[in-house]
Amino acid sequence: MAAGAVVRGPVEVKTEALVVGGGLAGAAVAITLARAGRDVVLVEREAGPKHKVCGEFLSAEALGYLGGLGVEVAALGAVKIARVRMAGREVRLPFEAMSVTRRALDEALLERVAEVGARVLRGSAVEGVERMGERWSARIGREQNVEAGAAFLATGKHDLRGWGRPEGRQDGLVAFKMYWRLSAEQARAMDGVVELFLYRGGYAGLQLVEDGSANLGCLIEREELKRLGGGWEKLLEAMLAGSGELRERLRGAEPVLGRALAVSAIPYGMVRERTAGVWCVGDQAAVIPSFTGDGMSIALHTGMLAARMYLEGATAREFQRRVGAELRRQVGLATWISRGMVGVPRVMAGVVRVWPGVLGVVAKGTRIASR
Numbered sequence: 001m002a003a004g005a006v007v008r009g010p011v012e013v014k015t016e017a018l019v020v021g022g023g024l025a026g027a028a029v030a031i032t033l034a035r036a037g038r039d040v041v042l043v044e045r046e047a048g049p050k051h052k053v054c055g056e057f058l059s060a061e062a063l064g065y066l067g068g069l070g071v072e073v074a075a076l077g078a079v080k081i082a083r084v085r086m087a088g089r090e091v092r093l094p095f096e097a098m099s100v101t102r103r104a105l106d107e108a109l110l111e112r113v114a115e116v117g118a119r120v121l122r123g124s125a126v127e128g129v130e131r132m133g134e135r136w137s138a139r140i141g142r143e144q145n146v147e148a149g150a151a152f153l154a155t156g157k158h159d160l161r162g163w164g165r166p167e168g169r170q171d172g173l174v175a176f177k178m179y180w181r182l183s184a185e186q187a188r189a190m191d192g193v194v195e196l197f198l199y200r201g202g203y204a205g206l207q208l209v210e211d212g213s214a215n216l217g218c219l220i221e222r223e224e225l226k227r228l229g230g231g232w233e234k235l236l237e238a239m240l241a242g243s244g245e246l247r248e249r250l251r252g253a254e255p256v257l258g259r260a261l262a263v264s265a266i267p268y269g270m271v272r273e274r275t276a277g278v279w280c281v282g283d284q285a286a287v288i289p290s291f292t293g294d295g296m297s298i299a300l301h302t303g304m305l306a307a308r309m310y311l312e313g314a315t316a317r318e319f320q321r322r323v324g325a326e327l328r329r330q331v332g333l334a335t336w337i338s339r340g341m342v343g344v345p346r347v348m349a350g351v352v353r354v355w356p357g358v359l360g361v362v363a364k365g366t367r368i369a370s371r
């Protein structure tokens with residue numbers, strides 16, 4: 001198999017470093033290691049571009065990391081986000097942000113992975129990763145196998161059997177995502193803005209992406225969703241009834257996707273500080289509540305940090321302890337605020353109406369300072 005090739009089909013592979021999952025964290029590991037001249041195999045279960053449940057807000061840190069990895073989001077058509085709005089109040093963000101679909105961003109990163117010389121296997125999931133003496137062995141589908149000296153787990157929201165994450169501090173939320181073609185008037189109102197909406201049992205974020213449509217990412221407590229009757233349609237009804245601002249934005253809007261995307265069992269507030277030898281990165285290392293728009297930045301940061309520590313000769317255990325020390329405080333603070341947004345939305349909206357500046361304070365306070 002040639003370096004830099006995108007490969008499908010059965011293969012028996014030996015490599016120095018195996019990366020499981022080709023999202024942001026996996027790509028960050030693979031690019032950093034391959035650039036240092038190491039032999040890397042990255043396995044991504046999706047065969048081609050795909051939408052992902054994500055608000056697609058790229059913080060200044062995330063933009064910096066992407067630039068460092070050689071991916072310029074402006075070239076993908078990313079739009080600028082300069083302000084945050086909630087409960088009818090709007091403030092400037094304390095940093096520059098952008099927005100671009102994960103479909104475009106993740107593909108650009110995987111292209112970069114191949115470009116810098118890592119091998120990319122696409123279209124089959126890794127079924128398991130096991131230790132074989134000093135090495136690691138990964139089963140891919142029924143026939144394929146990768147043997148590696150080190151294994152990096154970057155499967156994001158999906159847990160690999162035997163490598164489940166610890167519980168979060170705000171479990172039990174279900175996430176949905178839908179793109180909307182807004183009316184011309186509402187599209188103008190969303191220009192350069194990320195807007196948050198609170199309703200009973202959850203919250204949502206809306207922002208424009210590169211093709212002019214708007215991404216609505218929503219969260220709802222599983223119990224509340226059940227009470228509503230379950231499913232996207234019921235949630236949408238409840239969100240529109242519960243938030244006048246969202247009703248206004250979606251007036252005359254048309255859904256873009258045939259059906260909403262959904263994901264459940266998200267361990268918000270989880271920070272994995274221990275490992276039995278696999279390097280856990282991205283959402284496999286820590287899950288910060290979505291309203292912060294910092295999950296992608298953490299994914300890129302932990303991916304690059306893991307690769308750098310590996311190159312310096314550190315162990316996976318040392319890396320995981322460092323993740324705990326770096327992320328515990330901000331993830332904890334963000335989870336505490338997120339619980340308030342879900343549990344007492346009216347109080348939270350009231351605070352923002354009286355003190356809009358709190359939006360900027362929270363945006364800054366939930367960044368990972370030590371990066």
Ligand SMILES: Cc1cc2nc3c(=O)[nH]c(=O)nc-3n(C[C@H](O)[C@H](O)[C@H](O)COP(=O)(O)OP(=O)(O)OC[C@H]3O[C@@H](n4cnc5c(N)ncnc54)[C@H](O)[C@@H]3O)c2cc1C
Nearest residue numbers: 021023024025045055056057126156282283293295296299
């Ligand atoms: C509702 C919601 C809104 C969000 N909004 C934002 C936001 O606006 N800004 C922000 O910064 N963050 C946001 N996040 C968080 C962000 O999406 C994640 O933190 C980020 O995607 C984590 O990146 P990752 O690389 O760890 O995982 P992922 O991006 O999930 O990538 C994991 C990859 O692994 C692949 N994979 C999974 N299992 C296997 C397997 N067995 N074998 C091979 N491949 C596999 C998947 O196909 C996928 O490509 C949001 C999250 C949610 C739920």
